[in-house]
Amino acid sequence: MRVIWIVLDSVGIGALPDAADFGDVGADTLGHIAESKTDFRIPNLRRLGLGRIDGVNPAIGGAASDQDGVPDRPMGIYGKAAELSDGKDSVTGHWEMIGIRTVEPFQTFPEGFPERIVKPFVEEAGIPGVLGNCVASGTEIIARLGEEHERTGKPILYTSQDSVFQIAASEETFGLERLYQICEVARRQLTGENLMARVIARPFIRDGSEDGTVKYVRTANRHDYAVPPGRENLLAYLEEAGVPVISVGKIFDLFNGCGIRKANKTVSNMDGVDKTLAMMKQEKEGLIFTNLVEFDSTWGHRRDVAGYRQGLEDFDRRLPEILREMTDEDLLILTADHGCDPAFRGTDHTREYVPVLMYGRGIEPRNIGIRKTFADIGETVGQLFGIRHLSIGTSIL
Numbered sequence: 001m002r003v004i005w006i007v008l009d010s011v012g013i014g015a016l017p018d019a020a021d022f023g024d025v026g027a028d029t030l031g032h033i034a035e036s037k038t039d040f041r042i043p044n045l046r047r048l049g050l051g052r053i054d055g056v057n058p059a060i061g062g063a064a065s066d067q068d069g070v071p072d073r074p075m076g077i078y079g080k081a082a083e084l085s086d087g088k089d090s091v092t093g094h095w096e097m098i099g100i101r102t103v104e105p106f107q108t109f110p111e112g113f114p115e116r117i118v119k120p121f122v123e124e125a126g127i128p129g130v131l132g133n134c135v136a137s138g139t140e141i142i143a144r145l146g147e148e149h150e151r152t153g154k155p156i157l158y159t160s161q162d163s164v165f166q167i168a169a170s171e172e173t174f175g176l177e178r179l180y181q182i183c184e185v186a187r188r189q190l191t192g193e194n195l196m197a198r199v200i201a202r203p204f205i206r207d208g209s210e211d212g213t214v215k216y217v218r219t220a221n222r223h224d225y226a227v228p229p230g231r232e233n234l235l236a237y238l239e240e241a242g243v244p245v246i247s248v249g250k251i252f253d254l255f256n257g258c259g260i261r262k263a264n265k266t267v268s269n270m271d272g273v274d275k276t277l278a279m280m281k282q283e284k285e286g287l288i289f290t291n292l293v294e295f296d297s298t299w300g301h302r303r304d305v306a307g308y309r310q311g312l313e314d315f316d317r318r319l320p321e322i323l324r325e326m327t328d329e330d331l332l333i334l335t336a337d338h339g340c341d342p343a344f345r346g347t348d349h350t351r352e353y354v355p356v357l358m359y360g361r362g363i364e365p366r367n368i369g370i371r372k373t374f375a376d377i378g379e380t381v382g383q384l385f386g387i388r389h390l391s392i393g394t395s396i397l
Contacts, residue, residue, distance in 0.1 A: 003381050004280060004288045004322065005333040007097075007251075008315070009090065010296035012339025012352025013056050016082055019351045024088075024339075027350035029300070031057025032343035033309050042312055044319040048334070048357045049078025054369055056080070076359035077396065079368035081335070081376060084392065088349045089162040090296070091197040091226050093337030094254045096374040098234035099390030106163035106197040106227070107190075110135055113157065113165070117194055124189070125182040130157040137301065137347060138218065142168050142204050146216035149174070150206070155182065160301075161348035163197035165190060168218075171203045176221055179203055187225040198253075199225040220267035224253030234378040235259030237387040244286035248275045251289045260289075269294040269311060273318045280325045287381065291337075300340030301347050308342050323359070331360040331384065335377060358396065368396055 012029040019025050034040050034057060042050065042062075051061025052074055085092045085102035092102045109117075112133045122129055129152075131145045136158040142149075145156050149170060156168040165186055169179045183201045190196045201223040204216045230236075238245050239259040247255075249272045252263035264279065266272040269292040276290045292315065299308035326332060339352030356368065356377060375393030382388070383395040 001384055002283070002285050002288070002327070002330045003333065003384060004276065004290070004326070004330060005335075005377075005381065006276065006290045006292065006322075007094070008295055008334065008336050009291055009293045010300045010338060010340035010349065011312070011336040011355065012341065012350060013053065013060070013080055013336075013355050014353050015339075016351050016353055022088060022351040024344070024351040027339055027341040027344045027352055028057055029339040029341040029350065029352060030060055030312075030355070032341055033305065033312060034059035034062075036305050036343065037309055040309060040313070042316040044316045044323075045312075045334075045357070047074065048076035048359055049074035049365065049367075050355060050357060052367065053078050053080050053355060054367070074365050076332075076357050076365055077363060077368055078358075078365075079356045079371060079396075080353040081356050081371040081374050082353055083338070083351070084373040084375070087163070087197075088338045088351045089164070089197055090250075090337050091163070091254055093354075093374060094251070094291075095229055095233070096392075097335070097337070098229075098255075098378045099375050099392055100229055100233050101373075101375070101392050107193070107195055108161060108163050109159055110161055113159070117190070118157070121182075121186055121189055125185045127155060127182060128152060129154045132156045132158045135159055135161070138166065138168065138202055139302065142202075142216040142218070146170070146204065146206070147214070155179070161346070164200055165196050165198070166200045166202050168202040168204060170216075171205050171219060171221065176203055180223060183223065183225055195227065197227060201225075220265070224250055226254050226256050228256045229258050231258070232391060233258065234382055234387075234390060237382060238287060238385060241385065241387045243385050243387070244283065246279050246283050246286065246288045247290075248272055248279065248288065249291035250293055251291050254291070261286075266293075269315060270318070273315070273322070277321060277325055280322070287385075296340050296349075300342055300349075303342045303347060305342045326359075326361070328361050331358060331363070333358050333377060333381075335374075337374075356396070363397070371396070
């Protein structure tokens with residue numbers, strides 16, 4: 001038995017009923033992407049049933065002239081899932097998938113971090129201070145403060161509406177290992193009333209151009225320090241049962257390595273697809289768990305509708321490679337962890353349903369409707385491997 005589980009990070013499909021509590025009424029990541037181009041081409045996702053999910057934007061199904069051989073009867077199981085947990089960030093979404101409901105949301109600091117957090121961090125980290133300390137785009141803030149950072153040695157601290165403590169620093173002048181060390185300090189400190197979902201190291205380098213202008217570019221050496229999830233979850237149960245879990249992308253970081261036997265870092269979505277295919281060729285059993293982060297980090301947060309759309313079309317073109325590599329015993333799962341609508345206001349995640357697509361050669365295609373929790377996916381995986389039940393979730397099969 002083998003499961004290939006791919007999270008299309010932030011590819012939500014419409015606002016949840018409680019979206020007003022999060023300021024997200026009207027958000028629809030995939031729907032707005034589909035509306036942005038009349039010939040939006042995702043035929044392979046449509047073959048699996050994406051456009052038939054209950055209540056989705058009709059544009060996701062495509063015009064009659066844009067079906068590219070999409071059959072009358074879909075190939076896979078299709079539906080969507082709501083989020084039980086209180087939040088709309090990657091940690092909360094991924095944790096719910098494996099059976100952990102977040103009742104008390106992680107702390108956020110949309111006005112910047114207070115002195116009670118910054119002062120002990122600066123002291124224990126042994127740094128001369130911080131720059132920024134505000135809500136900002138990661139690319140914008142390094143462009144604005146990169147030179148001052150190099151001159152003063154003060155790392156750049158910023159956040160968003162999500163529960164993230166992000167530290168940007170130059171690999172060349174500050175040092176990558178030094179950046180990781182101070183992130184570990186922050187992770188140790190951010191507990192109790194200051195508990196945050198993630199501390200994120202955001203290294204960058206100076207990229208000089210021929211005309212003498214300087215710009216700063218983030219590197220692929222990002223590292224996330226998430227809150228440890230505990231042992232009552234799908235990944236821990238799989239480990240106890242001897243089922244190998246192989247991660248691709250930021251999955252390892254989101255779960256702090258819990259239950260994961262082998263980890264593969266990625267630098268882009270397509271690198272993530274390449275590494276997923278490589279693991280499918282190499283690992284003949286267990287769970288291959290992939291996160292494709294560029295939808296969120298490169299296009300969603302930067303409100304790049306055209307880039308997001310191209311990213312989806314690029315993934316769709318690679319999907320047949322994954323399907324061809326599947327055996328008769330394999331199950332493919334495609335889903336998301338939240339929304340990040342690039343056509344919506346602001347630059348943050350959006351509270352949305354996520355798609356649930358499943359394909360296996362021995363599985364009868366059908367509409368599974370609207371699931372009450374992301375954990376239905378994890379419970380399904382657990383059922384297939386014969387492990388104990390999760391505390392939340394009902395198997396889709």
